[in-house]
Amino acid sequence: MNDLVWISATVLLGSGLLYASWVDLKSHRLPDIVTLPLIVAGLGFSAAAGQTDLTASLVGGAVGFGLFAAIGQVYFKRNGREGLGLGDAKLFAAAGTWLGWNALPATLLIASGGALAFALIARRTAGHIAFGPWIALGFFVLWLTRHSLSGE
Secondary structure (H helix, E strand, C coil): CCHHHHHHHHHHCCCCCHHHHHHHHHHHCHHHHHHHHHHHHHHHHHHHHHHCHHHHHHHHHHHHHHHHHHHHHHHHHHHHHCCHHHHHHHHHHHHHHHCCCCHHHHHHHHHHHHHHHHHHHHHHCCCCCHHHHHHHHHHHHHHHHCCCCCCC
């Protein structure tokens, strides 16, 4: 992949993830105006640049959304309150479109590990932790790692 294309995509992605994280930290919400453009950009980038196979990108978006939406629904039915919202599902779907379905387990591992470490260090036993910034961290780390490992 051309370095200019990769740098442009990285700046776009990093800016979007930084903004999404900021919004989630402030409001505990990831609105569609933040997440949906990331999904569309991931699909477009996948189709245009070939970084991720378009099929893997489509499957990644669907699996990412479906998995988190199902977990959130089960949590809501069990506890009567939202624990993992559809904004998180859409951000995870965006990770799937940019990275492909096979990167979702690693993205989730980094996100969960980061959130758990934060909760332990901050001793946050009560209240809510915004999960979007942690998804964004896993997403961006894998994006950067993929490029550095490919030798481009």
